[in-house]
Amino acid sequence: MQKRSHLPPLQTLRAFETAVRLASFTRAADELALTQGAVSQHVRALEAKLGVSLFVRERGGAVPTQQAHALALQIRQGLNVLERAFDAPMRKHKNAGMRDRAREPVQLTISVLPPFADRWLAPRLGRFARKHPHIELSLRKETTLARLNGHDGVDVALRYGPGTWPGVQAERFMEEEIFPVMSPRYRDGARPRRFADLAHCTLLKHRYQPWEPWFQAVGLDLTEPRGAPVFDDAGKLLDAASDGRGIALARASLVERELAEGRLVRLWKRRVTDIYAHFVVWRADSPKHEAIDALRRWLREEVIRRAG
Template sequence: MAGVTIPSLQSLRALEAAVRLESYSAAARELGLTHSAISHRLRELEARLGTRLFERRGQRMVPSPRARAIAEPVARALTLLTETFPPARPARQPLRVSVLPSFAHRWLVPRLAGFRAAHPEIELHLDARLELALPGSGGIDAGLRYGLGDWPGLVATRLAGEWLLPVCAPAYRDAVALAEPIDLARAVLLRHARQQWAPWFAAARISIAEPRDTPLYEDAGLLLEAAAGGEGVALARGLLVARDLASGRLVAPFAQRIVDHSAYYLVRPAAPHRANAHADRLAEWIRATLRREQPESLLD
């Protein structure tokens, strides 16, 4: 077949999957690619054929009759190739993620079996530390951070917002008789280095000065352990304290809670990086897990 140039196997696989699933996103997930990669390969085919292959209708990408006609023999050919050359077990690709210890211990690690089951091709390495280990240096591919989303030189993808609410040990609540927010005036208010009490005081419409001389913690996980140990009242993030509230180890004395200005982000280098697709899978899994487990999570 001299002079005949066959489209790349990757483009043909993208076409077959997009026709069968009627979705670029679903095809991307099945093939382990990004949505933009699928779109790029299908545009190349359209340019080669001189015709549109898909039309968007709502959330669906509806294939044209020409696309369906091409996809049918392509599917048969791909099946034949798969039977002839059984795929070797792919090597697992590492994804090295810097993560805050509090988020790692209290939310991420207890759920990692679910991520590994969904993405066996990714070998996740966690580096738990308070400081931001810069993605793109020191072997770190991405980071899971909590803040305002303004890390210079990095691209930040918002994962979820947070609720803030006071929590303490049940025995401490009873000992101090915490019945109304103003009762906090006689409590020990534990401090986090980057989390002030003032916004919650304002929302609760109480006049209490920002605590100055009470115990101070750099790590949110240690802050919650101090509260559980009866040291005082902590202003907690909802995701980090959910299990302790469910078990009764900690209690929320008041119904008042506020939305924090900070949020959880996945951060990565601004320049193209080999692990970006795997980082996307991790971000998608975190959001899907939050949506399933905690419908009140601030995802948008």
């Protein structure tokens, strides 16, 4: 007799993981295109199934517990595995033989997080303009999740996350390596020698980039640092590290300039790939599919150029 599965519904797991990652039922509802009440119901259903409280309900919102963070990390890794397993093959490029100069001018509005726009995308846009002069890229730097519904003026988005957003097409174009960085001025340049030495350092924390995946990857039995300075913006996190205020967990794409200029140094060469990745996201029925296809191809080319 086949055993009955004890797994909660996938939508419940996704709602819970998103609520923990964003530390907000409201933000989770926006990302998943659900109501706040629906997200809350999913979380309560999971709490009832496990017999534990996963959030501390406060006046200003709900705060995930340490157990919630640990469970969400495992769910996040599982969702990432599923996403890779069912990743659809790339669509064939339409009208690939058409020459750019014969095409009508197109304006493509891109929603992108400010740190990624400023530190990775903007310095490379000159190459895109030279290759596709008929496409004018307009960057909308924002932290809110663009709905791509035809009413917000956004044609395509570059997102960092699990790649599971309802109602849109999502294509992974770059994985992200994460590693600790510090200023040569921090502790007068005395670097921690072993991974375990981080337990005695000031660890700067990004609200949406937890340390635990890196801890687990290098075999450290540590949890998220408590009482650490917390930043919502990855750029400000790296600025704080450059000022010598502590050690930050950096994404390779955002820290290229600081490493090249010596304002930050990388600690250890251990390669750890983040469970999240960079995705280009668009609507399947977008009337600007040719320009979006050109952007997708160019992004992949830039990643190859960067690796080389």
